[in-house]
Amino acid sequence: METAPTNSNIPAKLDENQNSIGLKLVTPVDSSGVGAGNEIGYYDLLYRGMGANILYTDYATKQCVYLSSQVSSTHQDETDLSWIPSVDGGIEPFLSGDKLYMRVIGMPGDSDGSGTPGKIMEMNLDGSERRDLFTLQSGETFTQNAIASNGTYFFCLINRVQAGDAIWNKSLIKIDAKTGQSETIYDFDLPVYIVGAFDDILVLKTIEIPSLEELFNSETSSQTIASQVHTLYTFAINTSSLQQVKKWKQIELSGACQDNTFCYLNFEDLSVYRLDISTGDTQKVCDGFPACDPEHTNLLGFFDSHLQFEVMDLSNIQPDGSGVERYQYAVDLDKGEIIAQTLFIQESEDTMPSVYHIMAETEDYFLVHYATTTKVVESIVSDGTIGTEQISLAKNALIKKSDYWSNINNIIPISDENL
Template sequence: MKNHVTAKKMILLAAAAALFTACSPVESSDAVNSHSTVSVPASSTAEEVQNTQTRYRLVSSADGIFYGGRAQVEDGFYDLVYTKNVLSAAQNIVYTDFPSRHRVYLSSDVGSDHQSEDDTSYIPTAVGGATVFADDEYVYVLKKGSLLLQKASEQDAKSCIYRLNPNGSDRIALELSFDRVINSASGVFADGDALVLLVDSVDKDTSLHPELVRADFSSRRITTLMDLSETGLNLQNASLVNSFGDKLVLSSSKIGENGTLVRELYTLDPAKKAIVPLASFDTAEQYVFYRDDAIYYIESSENALYQFDPSSRESTLLLDEIAPPELEFDSVQAGFPAPEPYLEFFFTKGESSVTYYWNSATGQWHQKLLMDGDRPVTIYRIWQDYFLVKLQDKMVTYQDFTQNGQAYENQMAVAEYALIRQEDYWNGVPDYIRFTDDVYGNQG
């Protein structure tokens, strides 16, 4: 696991003693067994030699920024909750601290109502949705934006990228122009003091085309690196899914000759504005999926699991048969992107299905046993000897106000997370360690 935010910073956060500054919006400008049955073009040319000056790092989840992953730091995690003025659709950044078992607003003002931009935890209304993630140094919030609702929502419909310190201070906001929205199915990558991501830009005929942009927090500008519509390729459902050195990996889809969906991967070199075919996966033969910094696929004819390395263009066999001991099944698919070293798989037989985790380090299989109400309890992150899991939503009561200022009690469903010892999880023992919730209170 990477070394993230230091424990000292988290203690300062929990104590709400850090110095915070207000938001300052900025105008944007515009190995082992080598085997492969996927279609792989010839080896890379001299122009594709890695430039060691740039190393793109995935900071969001690999299969889309709105998946909700990659927000954990060393001793906790960040997420977004709607403010208690639910109708405003504004949100707050919340930090959950593992050692203290507390869930708090990312704010030093404990007396605040946390419902205005004076509070560092506050994120204005995010039409189109928002997500939060973190890397070694910063916390990021991305507001997707909406092209359809610009007239009705105006500023709220603009895409926006926030960067802030782990304690919420020194926030920088970079806004995209109204004719661009963040691609919510694509990964986001860090490049020095900037983020690199895909946006969908509006053509004159109102159709959309993908662009690769760089959000630079030093210059406080968003600039276009590549217009992917100018590549001459018919890129459908384009998304960034991986990186190696100074190259990005782009995924696209098309309908193949046999009528099945084909996933095509390309090497994308922003510095040279070059895009080169990398590999092709026919979904009738391979089931491809992404987790964190890796590309995997299931070879259907073999029921085998492979990992594809975009740098070497080779596939490595990880598991020659995806099958828990003595389990009978008709089909298998990858499931929730579980934390390393685990992979989750759904096994189906007839109309019934079961879920197992496979530990890639030990080769052990574990069946998912726990349910909370109607919700399967899924592993989100690992911390020491514990798993972070998400339980069924809890209903909370809070004081709200009518438009004329009259107070009344309101209710809403909010996510509930918990820690559980790894041995209890594998044995199906629901001994959850719940967090003290300073945001909505410990209500049932």
């Protein structure tokens, strides 16, 4: 973290070999609003006007800048490397090898071909040599956020619908990372989602709702949600074989995958377990996480061999929605301990405080979101004129992992004065 600044804040290439044969997720399971980071920096998006800017946080200089070498640019046209003109459906950045990618979700149109097709854009880490690597065809949309890669191919799920057909089918496709050519691997008749990857295995999950009618009934919706059935599968890419791993009701447990491990909170005995997906072996990590309502317990993710989760206490909720308490914890999977987390931020008087959110990590540091600020910027609007708008900017900082888990607020703020 104390490396001297280079001639430019914008990286040219990351010197690491990520072209391994094993599959791994290159996006989070749910990456909505999340950027992408590596050992030297972090990429994020700033939406404004008719598009978005790619922002780059340089860990060495502790600065957040536009991914552009044009200092005097308005950063709002295609001559600027940081600018993405179309943001239909949203954009999700991710990293693989020494390339930066942007998945543009797009907007599905009618059968007449209207709409904006989703695509995956590829560029160098400094934003140069941008190209559309892959574009969806008519009747296709991206299903959910997780993408896996083995360095040669990307694997993701897409929805396909035929003209006049109201039923969407989920297809697993692989995309050549060099040519962008795609091939269908498997068509599923299950509503599957990618939740993990390791070796040649994709970890998939389905969620079955017992009754849609009861789900949309205010008197029965809570019970119906609690009765949702989750099933975890492995899908072997080389043999196209699908195998069930574990099945449970939402009221029973809540878990998440990392590599070949499925870690979960068991609400029946208030213990944390670790399931080896490869072997099926289950091991208890620790006892005694706080008693809580499964419906109001959310997993926040795996970081540095810790599983984070939050608990919402609605016992004192008022008619206006106030009175809700939020508690956040982390399970140290190596030590078998549960840590109460107290590094909280509160965005406004109307929102509940939340723990410093981990945006990215290096070997020794986390990049965390610790506050939010607003700024008035110039933006080009639909008629081509320049107006102003107020945007929200995340205030990020670096913090040592050991300090974060010990609730020590030794943050190193990231400067955004150049935005």
